[in-house]
Amino acid sequence: MYKEIRLSGFGGQGIGLAGVLLGRAAALHGGLEAVMTQAYGPEARGGASSANLIIGDEQIDYPFVQEPDILVAMSQEAYAKFRPTAKAAAQVLIDGDLVTPFPTDVVCAIPATRLAEGLGRRIVANVIMLGFFTRQTGFLSREAVEQSLTESLGPKLVPLNLKAFAAGYEYAVGAHTGAPLHGNVVLCEEIENLGHQTTLYTLDAERYCHLDWISALWCFICHGFLFGTLAGTAAEP
């Protein structure tokens, strides 16, 4: 196993911490080798931030991520900046409320920030994403990451973060049972079936049965509006 992973978002979301937690889970509790590098320079809160990990079962030589196999994007800017750096068939995990993916991209989405607000602390969105990541990528056990969390954070912060982790982890499970989807987001279990193909998500009736009716209606309205606009544009001289 050899995975190049890029976690990205905006400065202040705790992307670096998520990277450290993930790396520790792999290197200290997952029986794997891990290296993390971060862009180093005049970074500021709000700018695009990333943490880059290579996780493998052999000692890692070259420590820099070149073409991620897995990309996590928690902001639109980070997605736009880093999606082109990842493999075309990369596994892409996004905060679905904050990122609108390219129309041709296949992604797994979780409203991490909204869920974090639901837990009362927006700052745990990174840990919710970590839970989602753990479940979706499947190469680390839930226990390994939970142990990493417990060891790395101050004792007072542990219960909330374990809760956040569980929310992300269980959301991934929930997605299989028809949780709300956005735009061209594909159900997580379908990613594997798609293999290396990155397809344009097309509107079809079959897919709408996975959506609740409000989302479905909203999609129809949006698309209707879009097609209407396009048709209008095409008619212009």
Place this chain on the structure above:
Amino acid sequence: MHGDEACAEGAIAAGCRFFGGYPITPSTEIAERFAQRMPELGGVFIQMEDELASIAAVLGASAAGARAMTATSGPGLSLMLENLGLGVMLELPCVIVDIQRGSPSTGLPTMAGQSDVMQARWGSHGDYSIIAYAPWSPQEAFDLTVLSFNMADRFRTPVLLLGDEVIGHMVERVVIPPAEEIPRWERKRPKTPPPAAGVYHSFEPDPEDLIPPLPHAGEGYRVHFTGLTHDERGYPDMSADTHHALVTRLNAKIQRYTEEIIRLEEYAMDDARLVVVSFGCTARSARRAVREARARGIPVGLLRLVSLWPFPEAVLRELGKRMDAFIVAEMNLGQVRLEVERCIGRPAWGVHHAGGEMIHPEKILAAIVAAAM
């Protein structure tokens, strides 16, 4: 933990309780870690006014008996070099960490370089020998910092740790052994009590290994230290004979023990016909390149210079007789290649980059393929 933190923790594990420094990217995290850790351990962290003062404070702390160190990068090392020579002349053990960045001058503050190799060896004026190690991982940043302190005390001399920005800022697993498993070689200390009258001969070499015992300030010994050429009492002695004897001994006490000091790591060398020589972060790319070349059936091995100074002349001379080709990969324009060629007596292939980004394994692989043809 990242390489800079691991380096600071290595120093602390080795018993270092004095850090005098002037923060500079990419070594700043070492100073930060010390600033955080020293108060809880009863040690001293001083942010000095500049690098000149930093190393002066470190030498003073060493004379007082502390394991002491400073950390800097190329531009700071340039400023420390004058007093590095003083450390050599006064034979004061200390560790100077240089997390290299793109140079010369201010260069690339946030990006890696490996171009202080010759500065480390020859930077201060005069003839002297130096010990330098080059970690290739955060784990080694820990281990080699411990070793540097031990070597400094063993040979009563400053030791350099030449890291680089990649290793300094890279996060990897670091295993810190229990305190009782951290090796500690003590300084050679006076065997006799302070003399009733007159000064203690703090530069009188032990005939066995040329290293004089070092009394610490406050122990009752009257000592004299000067950067001028001095006799065994430490008093200035402006004679050519004394000077020649002193400088020769300062070199000999290290050159005589090169085998004890040098650390090398071999990878896939058993049946190798070609050898890649590399160090620090570049050696990671070199190992990947060697693996890939081996997969293509090229009999190539890696000689990693864990220690840079003293240079492993005997090993390279011997390899020079057996190997078809040498490839030196380093993030500078040929500083180690020069040494390798001096030892093997013929040209070597060079994979060089002036710094800023790590040399990619592909470039080293291309050189291996070319050299194998």
